[in-house]
Amino acid sequence: MEALTRHARRTRTVVIGGGIAGLASAALLAREGHDVTLLEARGELGGRAGSWDAGGFRFDTGPSWYLMPEVFDHFYRLLGTSAAEQLDLSRLDPGYRVYFEAQAEPVDIAADREANLRTFERIEPGAGAALDRYLDSAEETYRMAVGRFLYTSFASFRPFLDRAVIGRLGRLARLLLQPLDRFAAGYFRDPRLRQILGFPAVFLGSSPGRTPSMYHLMSYLDLADGVLYPQGGFTRVIDSIADLARAEGVRVLTGARVTGIRAAAPMTSRGKTRRTGAARPPASAVAGVNYLGPDGTTVELDCDVVVSAADLHHTETELVPAEQRTYPERWWRRRVSGPGAVLVMLGVRGELPELQHHTLFFTSDWKENFGRIFGKNPSVPAPASFYACMPSATDATVAPSGTANLFLLVPIPADPSLGRGGIAGAGDAAIEAIADAAIGQLSEWAGIPDLMERIVVRRTVGPGDFAEDLNSWRGGALGPGHTLRQSAFLRGSNASARVDGLYYAGGTTIPGIGLPMCLISAEILLKRIRSDTSTGPLPEPL
Structure with missing residues (x-):
């Protein structure tokens, strides 16, 4: 498995969308040797992770929880830097406070695991030891997810056919089939404790009764690993990645609204794709994109690869011609x-x-x-x-x-x-x-x-x-929810099945919702383009 390297061949690549996934994808691909242009429809970068200023106040208009810090640090190291160099991170203690209806006193969740065990024990005798077991399970599940599921494109299932995964199939099946609320109820009686452990489902775009208990791993992140905050807000995170993308040579154009993705018959024979050589039925191939510039003029931009980090529904139902859609409207009716x-x-x-x-x-x-x-x-x-x-x-x-x-x-x-x-x-x-x-x-x-x-x-x-x-599907704030049928490989592919050279990144594709997931989606994109079917993070440069 190769680390990020520079190659002589310059593949002309267009990235649609200047949110965190688009910026991260552009930076990684430029470092890989692609000639990258990023097109953002709005006047500013960030997408959902935007900002707004008024009256001396500055607001992040989207994500506000800095979790999974090792994912951020790994991404930065792939680009030759680190989170410590790019961001000024503060640990929150308490990590958060919870007010409950008809309860006089709130509950504070500390930055320290042992303190949280004591808090749970105070609310429900025996809950401290139960939380200890719950967090052990959450950490084990998190480590398994990072090592086996989050960093894969699911282009091949062969890497999953090893003893480590096969030996856990029974546990995996239970975690996938049992909803999160019932899983937490197996550990705790007090409804307040169940709510604390179930609410992360909302940040995954679902509810505790519809989210697989696999996602109890989220509780390891906030109750044991802790919650951080980047000084300057999440605008600082976006700015840092945009700066890195530009340093890699990415041309960033704002006020550039993509109106269509152009595709044509591929320059191949015998049903082989231009870029991977993998056998499959003949497909169209990316030819370029059309976009409206700030003055309203239509621009035709030719390219070899298109990465859409825009909403997947918008991409597939508005930008891709009807006969070339992998995810047409009828697919979304089941989502x-x-x-x-x-x-x-x-x-x-x-x-x-x-x-x-x-x-x-x-x-x-x-x-x-x-x-x-x-x-x-x-x-x-x-x-x-x-x-x-x-x-x-x-x-x-x-x-x-x-x-x-x-x-x-x-x-x-x-x-x-x-x-x-x-x-x-x-x-x-x-x-x-x-x-x-x-x-x-x-x-x-x-x-x-x-x-x-x-x-x-x-x-x-x-x-x-x-x-x-x-361009959010149904006006949703997050994207398709993490239900069983919309998690892991069931969430969809990050490559078009009908247009060779068209790929997807961001919270509406794999691995899912959240800033860390968007950074991982950029890495999965790179692995997909490389035909790398490994399941773990890419090696970091020395």
Whole structure:
């Protein structure tokens, strides 16, 4: 298995989308020797991991949890640097706080595993030892996932036919078939503890009752490994990867909206692909892309390879010609979207000691809450379980002195018809009402009765914004949820089956949702192009 090397041959490659997956893909491919142009439709980079400034406040508009730090560090080392060189990381302690409906006291999750064992024991006798076993299982599952499943394209199943995997087939089957909520219930009786262990399913675009218990590995990340924060926010992460991509020679064009991917008959015979030589039925081959420049002029850009890090549904149903689609609309009718969301960005006078950097608010009736989001007749939960981020607790640069920067994420059904957000209450009525309800709920549960009156900056974002600005399928905030049928190789391939030279990266393809997964998707892309079917991370340069 070769490390990243420079080759003499220059493959003309276009990357669509300037989010973290597109930037990471472009950087790795340029280092590999490709001649890379990255096209981003919006005026700024970052995609879902964007930012917004107003009144001296700076908000990350998307991801806000820095987990799986070794994935970031590995990616940076592939490009000859490190996370320590690129980022100023702070460890959060507590990692996060949880408020529960009808409970007077919140629960803090510490940066230390032993402290969390004591917290669980205090809430439920015997739960400390149970959490110890649970986290041992979570760590083992995490190590297995990193070594065997997350870094593979599933282009070949031969690497899985070894004793290490075969010997764990029984356990793997249980972890895949048993939902996360039932798995946690096997360890704990107290509903608060079950909720703490089940809520990571939401960040995977699903619910605890629909997510395979394989993903209990997430609890190792926050309860044992700890939660970090990059000073300057996640904008700093995006900027660092964009800088590295440019240093590798990537041409980054913003305001360049791709309108189509062009394909033609491949220059081969006997049904061989141009790039891998693997036998398969004759296919079309990438010829280039068309995009609209900032002045509205159509540009035709020829290339050998296209990597779409845009939403996969948008790519396949809007950019690829109908007869060349691997994932047409009928495929998506069998898929399950992750939740939509209302995002609320608030600049607040005064400090908010009742909140931590990360704070979660959990309703008592989760079945009702998640049923409204993912059920057959979806509706907005009321009250809702939601998440609040206050980076001003850790980062002095994101808010003026004596104020607080507050970001709320309220999971709701993925439905663009619910509307769009706006600034200073100017969003659609349904979105602003959801925001008002969340602010009121936070105010009541955390004991901040004057919160609404202290707001000096306000912006909301709704599913309509995700659909319009990010081409997000069904206006979802995250992408296809991590249900059993949408995990691992069942999530889809990162290479087109009908257009040779067309590949995918990002949270809507393998391995899935989240910034670390997007970095891994860029590495899997490189391995796919190399015809590398290994299951672990690439070797790092000395």
